[in-house]
Amino acid sequence: MITITGLSKSFQTPYGKVDALKNINLEIKQGDIFGVIGFSGAGKSTLIRCLNRLEEPDSGIIRIGEHEITSLNKSQLREVRKRIGMIFQHFNLFDSKTVFGNVAFPLEVAGLSKRQIKNRVEQLLELVELTDKTNAYPAQLSGGQKQRVGIARALANNPEVLLSDEATSALDPKTTYAILELLRNINRKLNLTIVLITHEMDVLRRICNNVAVIEDGEITEMGPVQELFLNPRTDTTRLFVQSDQDLQLNNYSI
Amino acid sequence: MADDLLPLLIVALSETVYMVLLSTIMALALGLPLGITLVVTSKGHISEFSGLNNVLGTVVNIFRSFPFIILIVVLLPLSRFLVGTTLGSTAAVVPLAIGSAPFLARIIENSLKEVDKGKIEAALAMGAKSITTIWKVLIPEALPSLVRGITLAVITITGFTATAGAIGAGGLGSLAIRFGYMRYRDDVLFATVIVLVIMVQLVQWGGNFIAHRLESKHHIGM
Structure with a gap:
């Protein structure tokens, strides 16, 4: 591999x-x-x-x-x-974007449609068990939650x-x-x-x-x-x- | 209070507001790309390019070393070429924009440099293009700081308009010098200063308000 x-x-x-x-x-x-x-x-x-x-x-x-x-x-x-997904020690989340916006970013980069993005982000947040934080900003999350967002973001494009x-x-x-x-x-x-x-x-x-x-x-x-x-x-x-x-x-x- | 004071103030204030607004927009149009380029071409950044970075840095420094009143004189031919005259508020916008653009570029550079490189790397590691990373990550992440910086620049430009007023630009500075200073009209001088103070306060409050709104959205406590 x-x-x-x-x-x-x-x-x-x-x-x-x-x-x-x-x-x-x-x-x-x-x-x-x-x-x-x-x-x-x-x-x-x-x-x-x-x-x-x-x-x-x-x-x-x-x-x-x-x-x-x-x-x-x-x-x-x-x-x-x-x-190739990547996660970091200090999470490197975008503070100006919500959890949704963070996970959606790599999908936007990959050129998916709004609807596809919405569906995929929902799936990913379910996978990392953060569906209740969809509209929260990183500053409102604990360290563990931030890394879950980082993981969801890294997995967005099926790496x-x-x-x-x-x-x-x-x-x-x-x-x-x-x-x-x-x-x-x-x-x-x-x-x-x-x-x-x-x-x-x-x-x-x-x-x-x-x-x-x-x-x-x-x-x-x-x-x-x-x-x-x-x-x-x-x-x-x-x-x-x-x-x-x-x-x-x-x-x-x- | 003399009868002519209010009409004089209104005209002068509208000229000042006009000059500040237009030159801020023009200075942003020049300073924003310049500030962004200064950051992204710096060492270890999105598009490292030290040659360009050095040249731009030097140009910015040269323009920033001009005392503003000298810059106006130097740029008189350019004003005449672009606007057709060297007198009046529109003609003053040319040196105002060019004089404040390098200052604005440095302010924008400082704001953008505060953005954690890790965030930029994260975006690049996801396959984002440089331009996407700049518009979707670098600028949004620096936005509260950018707003504060631009507020500072607007206030500095307001000060510059008063200087420009001394040599024919119109506006509150011109009013204060022509009436207040040259004709010993203390009431005009005093009123002009008060209007300027209020104007600067309003800009500062406005800028703080917007920056604070952005920050509380992004950095709310737990």
Whole structure:
């Protein structure tokens, strides 16, 4: 479904060149929930942003479905982006638009008629259980509700892939679980491939099937999530697993 | 109060309102595209284009460095060319619009820059064109701030009309100088100032009202 070959990306900073991604190779299967985990600055955000070219890769090939993302021109890229949903840590909802207006936006972009838009938005808000907030503005919503709007908006044009850029990192644990539950249901219902980046092991354990650990712009470990928890091979992974277990022990002792 | 005061004031006020309205519209017509271009061509924005951005920025700065009264003199030939005369309110609209457009462009630039880049990225990630993102996301998201900025510009333009009045534009500024200052008519001077104060207050209230309405819609508390 998604294949990444030899992906590299560097940034010019006032302190010199920083290699954010170094020769990344990755394969993600149709219908998978694939997690990318790493510490802050490891390059995971750059990686996911390269997938829809919000960040332009320096070199490498990215394929999603039958499209070679890295060789598309601007107008082709716009078309393909309509089929790649994305949700964000800070939701990035449009404050000047109602919930309806937010979810309708990608449909307007895709050129649907008013009637089609109305029907589709109703369907989507039902899916994310927000029908009672149709005419509310984002400022009137809780964090969890905002992310539900974000998800509805990302799914509007029936994407093949959903990219989740730390989508639960700004939410409390309870809301996080509810959002993850929603993502898993959507994954099953629509056979939607989800790529999510996170720094929380809990997120991986709850919904991901496969995972890549990224450190200093390189993938250090990759495989099924259970494998990672049972046999962490690198220090970073051990650190993540360890901190996760500490957290669980703490929870039990409360 | 002298008998001639009221008719003088009414004529002068209508000239001022006419100049302010027309030059605001013209300044917006120039300043809005300029302000939008300054933002979207800046580094890391929708259509990054640093060459154009630098050129436009420099042009804006050059026009903004002119003291307004000098700009009027410099633009006299243009007024004559466009309007046929250098006297009267319509002729004054030319330097007023050109003088306030760069100021307005900077104000609009600042308002638009406040819009969170994440929102713009979200729109682009959905496959929206740059132009759609500008009209449907960037401008609506900045609207309350834009209204406040334009209000500020209208008030500045009102001040400019008084300056223009000193060299033949008509309006309240002209009245204050010709009657109040040159003929020692303190009553005219005083009345003109009061009318201007009221006018500026009304514009400010109007702008605040609209901006507040927009904000309370978008940013209502929980």
